Amino acid sequence: EAGVVQSPRYKIIEKKQPVAFWCNPISGHNTLYWYLQNLGQGPELLIRYENEEAVDDSQLPKDRFSAERLKGVDSTLKIQPAELGDSAVYLCASSLTGTRNTGELFFGEGSRLTVL
């Protein structure tokens, strides 16, 4: 089992350019999360999917960020246009769906974005 797979691992772009991150969750995990981790901070939730439905996107800056999870498996997080302050690690995580989350999230290795 490969675990949660994210790509790219590293991305360097100039400001105002677009960027996209891809995530493949653990097979059978219906819940998928995108977290943002700024330097020296803990992960902060951006968006949560239950299957293909975005059920919590209240923290996603919708003016420049978008996400999708077609077919309820892989997910893509996009930033357009990127700003200097978007430099961070973007973490994808997945978990089994239940009536109550067990609290065990399985994280990917993260995608580190540097905006110049």
Next chain:
Amino acid sequence: AQRVTQPEKLLSVFKGAPVELKCNYSYSGSPELFWYVQYSRQRLQLLLRHISRESIKGFTADLNKGETSFHLKKPFAQEEDSAMYYCALLNQAGTALIFGKGTTLSVSS
């Protein structure tokens, strides 16, 4: 408000010394709390959850509702314990984790 506070950014101890990583929370009701760990060059992973009352790798954590704390403890630190530790709280809806800022534990010989 739901919040997790980890007051120490860095904790440095010698091998064999006791370790206590502090975590305080703000929550209305009965919280569910977790410790996650990230070793160097590895992904973030669950270490333990308070509801299981388990000891993992010698670490334990007790929920103290009076002090709103969930400190992580180990009686004798090992060099392999060096890592970043995050305290996390399950949100009120039970749908996502709220993380603290993390504490770096450095164990030296």
